Amino acid sequence: MSQQVLWEVVKGNNAFLVKRNGLTLSTDPFNNTGVQTYSSTGFISKNAVGVVSTSGKVNQINNINLVTKKSTKFQQADRKAKNTQSVYASTLAVKHGVHTASRVIRKRFGTSRVGLQRAALRKLVKLNRANAVRRRNELAAAKAQKK
């Protein structure tokens, strides 16, 4: 479905829309800027990557997930069903480092949507930094407890 048409339907009201203090914001997981605009609203586009922080399992080093608009396993297996749309949330856990995740982002957006790519990367970096702080604190706390 064309992104333009979908935008006309969705811009006035959607489940992710948050209007606060005169700002029009979005909780869309595919939106890496947080502000609802045509280009940043990822859930209406065909190709989007969302950088999402999750309260993940204890083993997960980074509580970051990448949410991609990928075809589900079923659709990938079924070649002819390419015409049907992908349901969202193929989530990739960003386990070890940010580099593979950033590669995924760069591949997704390529050279065409540089602004979106940068927004995604920016968010990834910020989340990673925040996680590093959290992890450091956790380790310190664990050490203190051991003592």
Added chain:
Amino acid sequence: MTSVPLVSVFSADDSSKVTAKHIPLPAVFQTPIRPDIVSFVHTNIAKNRRQAHAVNPQAGMQHSAESWGTGRAVARIPRVSGSGTHRSGQAAFGNQCRKGRMSLPIKVWRRWHRRVNIKQKRHAAATAVAATGIVPLVLARGHRISQVPQIPLVVEDKIESYEKTTDALNFLKRFGAFEDVQKVVSTKVVRAGISKQRGKKYRVRKGPLVVYFNENAKLLKAFRNVPGVEVVNVTRLNLLQLAPGGQLGRFVIWTQSAFAHLDKLFGTYRYTSIIKDGYQLLRPLITNPDLARIINSNQVQEKVQPAKTTKVLHEVQKKNPLKNTKAMDRLNPYAKKQRAAAVAAIKANTKGTKKIKKNKALKKASRAAYNKVAASLNDATKAAVQEEQDIKVKYFSVQKGAAQTE
């Protein structure tokens, strides 16, 4: 038109198994999305479930109140007749009065229902069905469909024979629809307002809509106790269920026979509907709505002239070149060099004069030298004054110590 999208029918027992591969999508799903039609039809159709109510026609009027007229230093509103009670002499009848009747009291014969043209209703229903097949719209409506294998979700007819609610629940879990049900459960709220005393205690969200075909289907009973889930027959698709609140994109689970029936129900672009007599699906104004793709296509780009460079005649706001160096440079390109030259000249001038660093010792020495000189000068002046005195005494017979006049 490009190839028709294909849809797979899933096995009821196993969400990874497919019982029928590559069924073409019914034409309804290709209908243009018309939120304006849906919104209009929904607001009117939503009024049709209303029950008449009215205010008691005698309310506030059961008095023999009369206006006292003028000249009694009171407002001219009708006042309750009689005496012996507080109520007597109080204002009555008016909408502004306490215990008075309301203005324009509601009558039972208010026009509660709206009729909408059949064609509009059908177009709205078709659009709503189309919207259920578009993932972003279903997401935008707020359904949790991240684990659903395919949208539109078509399942084999086996679910129509479900009798137990556990079967229904397990089915929903298998197909990732349970997340939506959980959403409904967790967001059940006690309603604000008086309605909670009038039988509408809770506000419950809408979950998945299950659409079946065979009339003897037992799944109604299996699904009806699952919160948020609604069950409906294809032949009785309701806009109020397909687009609740006028918002497109309900999450719908179709049975195979229901899905197959849609072509007969709504017709296709090749033939009009059999059931909705003579109904033809809406045709889109633009067959390819992807503007970006059209603009970037070879056919368009070949014909398109190269982009014009915008010629800026002058800046929007006039900047003072005497204060704004960039504005000055624009007017006089040599100004930059002039400024640089001026700076260089100043630098050249001050090159010879080195700042003397006066340290304390030096200062002390110079001060000592000065004092010495001053002292020596003092001595000299003293000596000179004395000499003058002596001369005056010697040659002009000025007495010693006498005051010097002149």
